[in-house]
Amino acid sequence: MFNWNIAGHENIKKFLENSVIREKIANAYLFYGPEKVGKKDMARQFAKSLFCVNKDRPCEECLNCKQIEANIYPDFFRVARMEEKGNIVIEQVRELREKFYRTSFLSGYKAGIIEEAEFLTDSAWNSFLKILEEPPSMTVIIIIANKIAPIPATIISRCQRIKFSLVPEDEITEHLCERGIERLSARRIARIAGGKIGLAREFANSRELFDKYNEKILTFLRFFEKDMLLKEKNDVIAAISKEREQASESFDIIASLLRDFLLVKTNPDLVVNLAHKEKMIDIGKRFESRKISQMLENCVKFKSYLDSNVNRKLLLENMALEME
Numbered sequence: 392m393f394n395w396n397i398a399g400h401e402n403i404k405k406f407l408e409n410s411v412i413r414e415k416i417a418n419a420y421l422f423y424g425p426e427k428v429g430k431k432d433m434a435r436q437f438a439k440s441l442f443c444v445n446k447d448r449p450c451e452e453c454l455n456c457k458q459i460e461a462n463i464y465p466d467f468f469r470v471a472r473m474e475e476k477g478n479i480v481i482e483q484v485r486e487l488r489e490k491f492y493r494t495s496f497l498s499g500y501k502a503g504i505i506e507e508a509e510f511l512t513d514s515a516w517n518s519f520l521k522i523l524e525e526p527p528s529m530t531v532i533i534i535i536a537n538k539i540a541p542i543p544a545t546i547i548s549r550c551q552r553i554k555f556s557l558v559p560e561d562e563i564t565e566h567l568c569e570r571g572i573e574r575l576s577a578r579r580i581a582r583i584a585g586g587k588i589g590l591a592r593e594f595a596n597s598r599e600l601f602d603k604y605n606e607k608i609l610t611f612l613r614f615f616e617k618d619m620l621l622k623e624k625n626d627v628i629a630a631i632s633k634e635r636e637q638a639s640e641s642f643d644i645i646a647s648l649l650r651d652f653l654l655v656k657t658n659p660d661l662v663v664n665l666a667h668k669e670k671m672i673d674i675g676k677r678f679e680s681r682k683i684s685q686m687l688e689n690c691v692k693f694k695s696y697l698d699s700n701v702n703r704k705l706l707l708e709n710m711a712l713e714m715e
């Protein structure tokens with residue numbers, strides 16, 4: 392009856408499918424968890440399942456499914472940042488509110504998705520709260536956020552919370568194979584993607600992106616080596632600190648390397664960056680577990696500072712110092 396093309400998150404899928412079957416849909420859901428693990432896909436499949444006219448939902452072929460995919464279905468609304476660095480502003484939420492309180496075009500559900508909800512301004516949240524306080528009947532809103540911390544408590548308490556985790560590597564591999572990727576490549580991609588199905592798909596679609604990411608891993612591995620020159624480090628840092636996303640991704644890569652250094656000591660089979668296992672073992676040996684844990688702790692801490700407008704270059708320089 393259901394046909395959700397999503398890798399991993401079996402429990403979440405079942406839970407949402409059941410709520411569609413029983414027509415027990417909450418007024419608001421909060422999907423949160425690491426970026427690129429499939430929250431947006433899940434939200435869309437869920438929305439399509441509410442509107443799809445066929446038995447195997449979503450069929451992806453009926454007009455409703457297609458219109459939702461293209462964000463033009465009259466009872467489906469997507470709210471997202473207008474530009475990469477912007478916020479989601481009160482005007483956008485007001486527009487959503489108006490649409491929600493209007494009668495449905497097709498006298499059924501109305502659904503809204505708010506992407507990257509951590510970027511709602513305070514006034515936008517206040518306006519949004521009014522929808523949740525008096526939700527019109529047969530409406531459902533899915534709030535999507537990587538982190539729950541920036542979401543106001545008054546909002547969280549009114550949502551059905553659904554936490555997403557990283558997707559197991561095997562499930563990503565299978566998913567890629569089903570999409571026609573050859574098994575060996577699928578496995579390599581799944582390994583490098585480190586549980587992020589969205590990233591795995593991006594890699595599967597672009598060899599160039601995959602190679603670039605792999606190169607970044609190698610670059611950060613270099614930071615742990617004794618012979619890397621300060622100038623070389625500074626050049627890398629200057630380049631990645633230009634953009635927040637780049638800096639954030641760099642901290643993720645460093646964290647995944649550090650976790651692997653710990654694993655090569657205890658459980659080498661679980662190493663994520665397997666493509667560079669030999670090097671990992673060499674470098675891992677040089678540091679004590681305690682030191683690695685401390686680096687990891689700082690890495691996570693520095694990454695969290697990115698959200699509070701601390702100088703990115705300074706954070707990365709501090710991290711580089713830790714990695715010696």
Ligand SMILES: [Zn+2]
Pocket residue numbers: 442443444445449450451452453454455456457
């Ligand atoms: Zn359909």
